[in-house]
Every structure is written in C-alpha cells, then in structure tokens.
Amino acid sequence: MQIAPLSPHDPTELGGYELLGRIGHGGMGQVYLGESPGGEPAAVKVIKPSVVDSETRQRFAQEVEILKTIWGARIAALLDADPEADRPWLATEYIEGLDLSRHVASHGPLPSLLTASLGATLAEALASVHKQGLLHRDLKPANVLLGPNGPKIIDFGLAVFAESSVSLTAPNTVVGTPSCMPPEQANGEKPLTPAVDVYALGAVLLFAASGHLPYQAANIHVLFHQVTDPAKTPDLSGVPDELVPLLTAMLAHQAQDRPALDDVVKQCRTLIESQGFKVAQARRRLTSHTAAPTQILDSLLHPAEAPTVPFSPAGEPEAGATAEPPTTTGTGTEATRVLPPTGPDPTHTLVDHPEPQPEAAGAMGPAQNPPSAPTADTGQAPSPLPAPGPPAKARGERPRHSAQARITAQRLREAYAASATF
Template sequence: MPITPLSPEDPAELGGYELLGRIGHGGMGQVYLGESPGGEPAAVKVIKPSVVDSETRQRFAQEVEILKTVGGARVAALLDADPEADPPWLATEYVEGLDLSKHVGSHGPLPALLTASLGATLAEALATVHKQKLLHRDLKPANVLLGPNGPKIIDFGLAVFAESSVSLTAPNTVVGTPSCMPPEQANGEKPLTPKVDVYALGAVLLFAVSGHLPYRADNIHVLFHQVVRPTIAPDLSGVPEELVPLLTAMLAHQAQDRPPLDEVVRQCRALIEAQGVKVAQARRRLTSYTAAPTHFLDELLAVPRPGRSSAASAEAVTVTVDTPPDRQQPVSTPPSQQPLVPPPAAPGRTSADPADTPAVPPRTAAPSPTARSKDRGATGRRSLRHSAQARITAQRLREAYAASTPF
C-alpha cells in the first residue's frame, strides 16, 4: 500500500486531522492518511470539489449516517465526519496493511486453512452487520483489509437497510462490483436480502484461495450475462477439495439455496477443527501470515537526518509493502493440491504452543526500536506532530513533490 506525499493542491488539515499523505483515490474523491491532535491515525475520505453538488452531498451524508450505525470488531469504525463542510469529509479507522486483492496479487492465494479462518471471521462480522438491519452490498477483495489485528471490512458506501427497498441509488440502477455480485442484484431486484452478502463472501473466499473470481470477462456486458444466466456455473478451478462444497453453496444462483452466515461459520470451523487446529489458533496464523511488516506511520513521520536533501526526505516517506524475500519463491504445488493444514515446523523446533506455529515461514521482522532510532537521529524517536521540525519536513516534502510532478 503506497503512501505518497501530498500535492501542493491538497489540504494540510481537515476537521482537526493533519493530513500526512495520500493512500488511495477513486472517481468521487481522495483518501488521505491523517492524524488527530492526540495521535490517532485515520483514513480521511474527501469528496472532490469538482463533483460536489447537492445530490453528491446528500449521498455522502447518507453514507455517514449508515456508518454511524455499523459496529463490530471486524468493521473499520467511523471516527468523525462533516458532510456539510467544503469539501465534505469523513474519517474512519486506519488499518495498516494490504487489502486482500493486493495481498493475493503479491503473495499468491492463501492456504485452505487460512481461507477457512478468513471465512469464519468475515461471516461472523457480516452477521453482526445484518443484525443492525444493514447489508454491505459491495463486499469484494479490495474491501477486506488485512491488518495487524486481523481482517477488517471497509467501504459501506453502498450499504442499504436490509428491510427496506430504498437504496442510495436511483431506481433501476445497478451499483456494485459485477464480478462479486449475485444474480438478483445484477438483475436489479428489490428489496435485497442478506443472501447477497453470502454470495459476495463466497466470491471473496474463492479469490482468496484460488486467485480468481467466479466469473471473468473483458467486457462488462459479457460479465453480467455470465452472472445472471443460471446455466453458467461459477469457475471453481483451483479450489481445494475441502472447500468446494461450501463455496458451491455460497455461490448458488438462487438466493434461497445459499447457507445463512451462521452455517458458513459452522462449516469453516468444522474444516479447521477437522485438522486438529483450534479456531483461535487458525485466526492467529492468518494474522501472522498476512500482517504487513512495515510500519507506515513510523516511517512517514521519521525526522530526516541532518544533511539529507529534501528529495531524499520525500523518497523516504513513500512507503510500499514489498514482497518479503521469504515469500518470493514460486508456488510449486497447485492450490487444488495444497493440504488444508500447511506443513508442520521443521524437526527439532520447539514452541510453547506448537499449534500456534505459523503456517508459513514468518515474514521479515520489523526493525527493532534500536534500529529505528538510528534512522531518526540523536533523538531516538519521532518528533511531535505539531513541532516546528515536523512542519519544516512537511514543507520540504511538498516542495520536492511539486518539483518532480507535472500539474
């Protein structure tokens, strides 16, 4: 997940959050990495001034109201928002790590055991959302963040109340990601039911374990045709045998044929426990396997050493999670032939809890505090956010970025 410096046109602060860099963008707006006066990191979403009108502002306000009602340990929380501001903005919990799409793209599909753990975790999280009478409606690999404390679901901008036919979009308009969209949603049926999220979760788990989605086509019209035709089955190639029955059921064409989320949790748990692993242990393995090794905020706020040029400072804060050396080897075993439980640790290795041994070689360890302190000069720690040095550093970054970027 690259964090790039702010451009000269970017605001330095919004709603009390000091903006530190860019972490993403879309057709409607920009997402910044921000920090509250008390040091709390946040993902600050801002609507582009060029698209702000009364309708956009209303939809943004509805998104904020929905986010206020969404809760749960596996959902990125709303921190603050002001839909009436110019420009409108909202701040959500910042999750340090790759999304599932980027992780699989960089490191390959997850082992079957970890996919089952991911399924149990996300199904439980979605069940909590459904109890609040909400549907996600756009669950996809890019909306699952793999943080240091486990996966979290983001982007409820398309969420609707489960018991209502009222949506955030115009009548007869289909909104969502077609490759993860169930047939009834692609056909524009209203009202939608919780089974739309069951289907989308099945598509996410299929991608996690195989590296591809249920349907693939270069043309969006062909893709919609594949999704809505009951005679065209989803592509389950590369799925380990143990997971085929569950994913087949979750991706059923008819909503009533899909299992409820509590049944998804039960089946994922059964798959895990059948291999002699506890569910909590499998979740710890998942987090160990997917957690990002780089501390974005520490690197971003590091005070440049004396004598370094502003260009070097700008380069130092463009942080990217690279593929660790131990994860760059090609996978020699096809996903369909991978065992549900990864191979045990090498003989002679001791552990207080052998069942908690990571399923794969551990990632490269993060630098120790001592090592990081050497990179931060004599102080041994980063400066305060509102110190003079921090503001000088920010100004240097802006100048360096403006000098190298055409606007």
Template sequence: MQITPLNPEDPLSLGDFELLGRIGQGGMGQVFLGESPGGEPAAVKVIKPSVVDSESRQRFAQEIEVLKTIWGPRIAAFLGADAEAEQPWLATEHVDGPDLAQHVKTHGPLPSVLTAALGAVLAEALSAVHTQGLLHRDLKPANVLLGPNGPKIIDFGLAAFTESHLSLTAPHQVVGTPICMAPEQAAGVKPLTAAVDVYALGALLLFAATGHYPHEAATPYMVFHLVTDPGTAPDLSGVPGELLPLLTGMLAQDAADRPSLTGVVQQCRSVIEAQGMKIAQARRRLTAHTAGQWHKPAPSTDFPTLPQPAPASPAPGTDTAPAAQEVPTPPVSVSPAPSPTVVETVPGLTEPAVQDPPASVPPALRYPSDDSRREQPAPSRPPAASGRPREGTHPPRHSVQARRTADRLRTAYAASAPF
C-alpha cells in the same frame, strides 16, 4: 504502504484532523492520511469539488449514518465527519496494511486453512452488520484490509438499510462490483436480502484461495451476463477439496440455496478443525501470515542490541510453531483479474496498499512511520496573505522519535549501571 505528498491545492486540515499525505483516490473522492490532535492515525475521505452536488452529499450523509450505526473489531472505526462542509469529509480508522486483492496478487493465494479463517472472521463481522438491519452490498477483496491486528472491512458507501424504502438510484439501476455481485443484485431485484453479502463473501474467498473470481470476462457487461445466466456455473477451478462444498453453496445461483452467515462460520470451523487446529489458532496464523509479509522491520543500527532474557519454556499444548513454516504459501501463478469496475459508486475508502517501495523510490514517496513522518519536509505552499498560520492548522508537535530515543538511552544506561 506508499504515501505521496500533499499537493499545493490540498487542504492542510479537515475538522480536527491534520492531513499528512495522499494514500488513495477514486473517481469521486480522494483519501488522505490524517492525524487527530491526540495522534490517532485516520483515513480521511473527501469528495472531489468537481462532483460535489446535492445527490453526492446525500450519499455521503447516508454513509456517515451507516458508519455511526455499526461497530466491531473487524470494522474500520468511524472517527468523525462533516457532510455539510464545503468539502464533505469522513474520517475512519487507518488500517496499516494491504488490501486482500493486493496481497493475493503479490504473494499468491492463501492456504485453505487460512482462507477458512478469513471466511469465519468476515462472516462474523457481516453478521453483526446485518443485525443492525444493514447490507454491505459491495464486499470485495479491495474492501478488506489486512492490518497488523487482523482483517477489517471498509467502504460502506453502497451499504443499504434492508427495510428502507428510500433509494438513491434510479429504477432498475444496478450498483456494485460485477465480479463479486450476486445474481439477484446484478439483475436489479429489489429488495435485496442478506444472501447478497453471502455470495459476495463466497466470491472473495474464492479469490483468496485461487486468485480468480466466479465469473471473469473482458468487459463488465459480459460479466453481468455470466453472473445472471442460470446456465453458467461459477468457475471453481483450483479450489482445494476441503473448501469446495462451502464455496459451492455460497455461490449458488438461487439466494435460498446459500447458507446463512452463521452456517458459513460453522463450515469454516469444520475445515479448520479437520486439520487439527482450533479457530483461534487459525485466526492468529492468518494475521501472522499476512502481516509478516508486509511488515518486516529493518534492523536498527543506531544503538547496540541490549541483552534479552531467555524465552520461557512454552506451556504444554501451546501453539508455538511459526505460521510461515506451518502453513507455507507456495508460489502460485495467479491469473490476472479483470478491473473491478463499479457501475455506480460513491467515493471509496479503498486504500491501494502496495508493497514497500524499493530503495530507488525517493524518500518523499515512502510511507512515513510514526517515528519519522514528522521529520519529513512538508511540500512547499504559497504563504498566507496575512502572514498568520493558515486557518485550521495545528502547531508542530513533539517528535515521537525523540521520546523513543530518550527512552532507549535510559534503558541502556540502567542496564549497565552498577546499582
């Protein structure tokens, strides 16, 4: 993932989080890579000063309350926030990985069994969200991050309490991303139900499996027309046969015809089990497939390789086949998807994850690892007038690289010691 240095006008810290660099931005907000005093990485979202007003603060406060309400292994964890600060900010767990949109555009669609695993994981996560009386309302590939521990859902800026009568939008005003929006949501129907997230998940899985969305057009307004037109069926071209019944149901025009999230999980399990695999195996292979594409560590030449014990023989029935060999992703031509225009939105936590930059990219623009980011030169800043450290900054911390180097030296010495 790429990071850019902080600008001179950027804050050095927000709350207890030290800011290390920029990792994304949107029309209303900026997202920074931050670190807690205990070293926990965080994605810190800040509303731009130019758009801070009473309504944006109210939206931001609602998003904070939503994140305080929900939790789960597939939801980026809430770490802290302050909606009343001069620069309102929100910190969530930093997921080190690309979003689904970037992964598919770079590496092509997912195999059907991995698409089904992704569907089961996300449907289960959304079901937990719905149990709290919430709707996401803006699920899309850019809001699913593929981290080293599996996919996680981010950006609940448009989430709404299903039974809430408080609306932050004008009557008949539509919020969301047209290419993944359910017909009733695009038509401005209220109140919305859990079926809108089922449709959005279906659009997301269609993109994961084929590289295109149910409806695509040159402008958002044309997409709205296609989505709301009962006579225009979603484009299911390229969908593997085993996924066709599932996606046909999830993308039904009538909300009552769509399956429940529990039904989605069961259908995804059926697809996986029909290929002789268990759901847990498919989930592991999904993570190995996506993480393996983006997290390929470079070989280290600092120290000689220490002797490693021979691997133990696997237990009978253990799944040991490499994910990349068993479910290869052939090169597929992905049609360029239209820009996911948001008609009305709040600052997104979407992090534009990109592939590791080529060697020609200056080191200052590369994503700093846990071992090296403390050794990156900080961007130049005007000195404080008082000559004292800037308010809110933290003293330098010990280098993680130094500790790891010492550990490796001790290990190497112990391996060669005669006692």
C-alpha cells in the same frame, strides 16, 4: 506499499486532522492518511469538489449515518465526519496493512486453513452487521484489510438498511462491483436480502484461495451476462478440494440456496478443526501470515530518535559534529471507486509469488480491485532536510502537530513537485 505525497492542490488539514499523504482515490473522492491533534492516525475520505452537489451530499450523509450505526471488532470504526462542510469529509480508523486483493497479488493465494479462518472471521463480522439491520452490498477483496490485529471490513458507502426500499440511485441503475455481485443484485431486484453478502463473501473467499473471482470477462456487458445466466457456473478452478462444497453453496445462483452466515462460520470451523487446529490458532496464523511491517507508518507519524552528538566537557558540541537528518521516501497506490454499469471490467494481474518486500498501507474505502488501479510512484526524497514551514497565520491556520509531521508533509510535497508533469 507506501503513502503517496500530497499534490499541490490537496488540502493539508481537514476537521482538525493533519493530512500527511494520499491513500487512494476514486470517481467520487480522495482518501488521505491523516493525524489527529493527539497523534491518532486516521483514513480521511473527502468528496471531490467537482462532484459536490445535492445528491452527492445526500449520499455521503447517508454513508455517515450508516457508519454511526455499525460497530464490531472486524469493522473499521467511524471517528468523525462533517457532510455539511464545503468539502464533505469523514474519518475512520486507519488500518495498517494490505487489502486482500493486493496481498494475493503480491504473495499468492492463501492455503485452505487460512482461507477458512478468513471465512469464519468475515462471516461473523457480516452477521453482526446484518443484526444491526444493514447490508454491505459491495464486499470484495479490496474491501478486506489485513491489519496487524486481523482482517477488517471497510467501505460501507453502498450499504443500505435491509428493510429500506429507498434508493439514491437512478432507476434501472445497478451499483456495485460486478465480479462479486450476486445475480439478483445484478438484475436490479429489490429489496435485497442478507444472501447478497453471503454470495459476495463466497467470491472473496474464492479469490483468497485461488487468486481469481467467480466470473471474468474483458467486457462488462459479457460479465453481467455471465453473472445473471443460471446456466453459467462460477469458476472454481484452483480451489482446494475441501473448500469446493462451501464455496459452491455460497455462490449458488438462487439466493434461497445459499447458506446463512452462521452456517458458513460452522462449516469454516469444521474445516479448521479437521486439520487439527482450533479456530483461535488458525486466526493467529492468518494474522501472522498477512500482517505487514509497520515501519512505513512509523516513519511518517513518529519522530526519529534524537541523533547522538558528541559534546565537549564544557557542554558545547565538538567542532565538526553533525547529525544525519532522517530521510523519507514516498510511493503510493491509488485505488478506484465502484464500477459503473458501463465501461470495461478491471483485469487482475497476479504475479508469481515474489519474495515478500516490506510493505504497509491502509485505507478506508472507496477502494476498488487494486490490480487495475493506476499507480503513482515517486523516487527518493531529497536528502537535505527542508526548513520547517512558517508558523500559524493570524487567520487561524492551525500549527502542525509535531516537527516530524511538518517535515514529512513538506518533504512529500517537494518530492511530488519534483516528479509531477505539470
């Protein structure tokens, strides 16, 4: 999975970050792959101009304030933000890897050992978030990124303070992803408790182990009815037997019947140890199994090695000696935002275990279940190396950080223009 090129209407710089390509988009904003002046990659989230109003700014500012309070090894870190800018933006740690939804769609469900490792890791991460007085409220497979150092949780755009009764949503409006939403959240009950994240984690682990979510329906109203109906039990088909008791408890209809996150960690440890592994060993196996190759990001952000050109004894290049310019290809997948309480429910399309292909992508929210997301692909970039862009203007435009970054951004724009329909 590669980075989509910038469109002609995209900014090329925000808050000192050079924007190199698109990671994903949703109803509220666009997420770009950015590069800091020091060369640090970042996921830069920008609110679309068409939806920038006072309420959107207030919600975005709340997201920034929440991200400032969250820390942990399994949480994508906030790097910088400016909710008061003409185009409000925030930058978070870029995690190079597939999200859980895309990994399962491409490579199939995880074995029980790795699912238990994922459960222990994410449960511990959510417990640390809850200790900070916060709830995620929108945990789903697309919000779990499988990076080179293990899984991390992203997109706290719907996070709320656990004790807060203040809501920026309209009355009787339910915000979140219905397929992973517990009954009390779907019913609009307030205040919500940490049990909502336990249920959502159960849905994530069910998806990891089986390739499907607890409830599935073509119509969102039918889906909401399934989620809120106490007589309708979650679909646990395809789940390994040893995981069924844990997932059944985590997906219990009543919040008080679900285990605490500490208990989830303990049960996952027991499952891991029953298979003859230590937790740390299972974590390493999970990371090794899910980590994606890194050559895509490397080709975007790091200059290629200097070509070898033969020189004459006098120090001049020999006649006819040329250097092959580096080439870059660009494809991308855009992801959608949280589902509104009306409209069709996304349908996951799973493929039958294809041969793994070199893939690498990373994102910070807003990401939605990618199998339903539209895809924008571009072909091979033109082979001639484009001329470097113009120098910085006197009006204060910042020069690009490196020749490779300038060349890459120019090539992506040209590739996009060649394939665009407008």
